[in-house]
Amino acid sequence: MKKRFSYFRWFLFLFFLLSVPFLPIGNYQLHIIIIGCIYAVMVLSLNLITGYVGELSLGNVAFFGVGAFTSALLTLGGVSFWVSFLAAGMVAGIFGSLIGYITLKLRGAYFVIVTLAFAEILRLIDTNWTSLTNGPMGLSNIPLPEIHIPYLLNITFSDKIHFYYLSLGLLLLALYVVYRLVNSRIGRAWVSIRENEDLAKSIGINAFNYALLAFVVGAIFTGLGGSVYAHYMSFIGPDVFSFSITVSMLIMLIMGGKGTIIGPIIGAFVFTALPEYLRIAQLYRLSILGIILIFAVIFLPAGIVSMPKRIISFIKERRRQFGTS
């Protein structure tokens, strides 16, 4: 059995997270951390269906876009951020149930391609439905979130620090929900579907329902992430539906370690920061990422989280060899 963190250590860790904006880091670094948090939420969501249930979804970016646009359109229409935020999650969840209901009847290659098809359709609708989404021009001046409690609090989220706490809060919530789900009967059912679907069915696990649950929970959190992103950037265009976001999420998931809790988070932060620092090699950035993905799949299929284990076993192996020779 794994030893559990004591409450004290959890508290210390939380304290560290809360104090991050006060560490001597620049605005730009804080920006990267915020984007990293949003990506971490999305990759955790993607991990449910792809890492645990074992079906590769290329359509999760659709929920990000839907969440971003729902939230932006509602707040531009005068609705408060917090209502729009919840609405973004709900609308993304509804899209998730619809798309999941259609696509999860298919498995393997069909699922991969059809989820991609849905994301592309939504991108095209967004580009062409100019009266609603302003098409390729996008929506700008998306209002900042506000907390307004009379006589007590009056905050407008005008600083990066506010958004750091907002995205961190969302990440912790997602982490908690994912952790509880994965370490429950539901999580074990997901893994059983991934490992052997026929066997899982034979012991009474309804594979379709469980897979749909993973997909919809992921969709909701991705939509919430989209909402935070929209208000943080204050501008969104059709590129919130772009395939490059899907690719980033995949690289983060695979490089971090799919089917683990901590892997997606590590992957999200490493691969939000890495492309930024690869800006020195600006021109070759994406080419390098492509190469990294190819090599990662061949040489590190279980991701960064598997590295300590692999290094230890490598050293042990070497020791053993030297001992016998």
Place this chain on the structure above:
Amino acid sequence: MIEQFLQQLCNGLVMGSGYALMAVGLTMIFGLMYVVNFAHGELYMLGGFFAYYLTALFGINFFLSLVIAILMVMGVGLIFEVFALRPLREQGILTTVLITIGLSIFLKNTALILWSPIPKNMPTPFSPIALTLGSVYITEERIFAIIAAFTVIVCLHLMLQKTKIGKAMRATFQNKESAALMGVDINRVYSFTFALGSGLAAIAGVLLGSVFFVQPTMGSLATSKAFIVVILGGLGSFPGAIGGGFILGMAESLGAGFISTGYKDAIGFVFVILILLFMPSGLFGRKK
């Protein structure tokens, strides 16, 4: 009305031959190797660019550069198969999808660096003046594209039916283990299949590239179109890919002409979803 209809149908035939060539390659790679090749569109783009450089820069005859470009892309496909796909053969669909996505990102962005995003016109020996067939206008290069596509498809069919490697491919397609037991060199068949599929994508790239233009980003849309066609026709189905290619080409042209140009690229995706909703059994030809 009728004239416009015929004209759109004719345009659709050109697009359709490109789609069919792409989709045949894709479906062959999937059917045999169980690899969903996300880099297919980039191989198509490479075909177009190699031919463009051979004709425009080195002044090589268009038909000769067509052949050289195809061979070069087949080489690229072969290298990728041997070094990246072969070690991962038994790894399942997720792994291979990721590695082909990696290849696609790499090829597309390297092409953007090397060749700039500006569209380029490929010089062809064909006359730029359109011919009139009744009320339909068609250029020589379009006629060539259609004829070439049909020729390639017929040759491919003959190769699969009559030659030894074709027989080996069909055997592997039906049952890999039994084929191996009968002395078929599976590694060779896989490499050949991937190279052949890449070559087919390259032909489509040269043909459509000569009709329209070549551009590093032309591959992304082509990949998704090829996927649509393959799903329409059923994954792994050879005639399905050809039929689906022409259906999609026609539907898009007619849709662009009569409904809306903006939603032209969505037509195929809607097709896919409708098919999955109303006739999913047709697609379940081969359950995993």
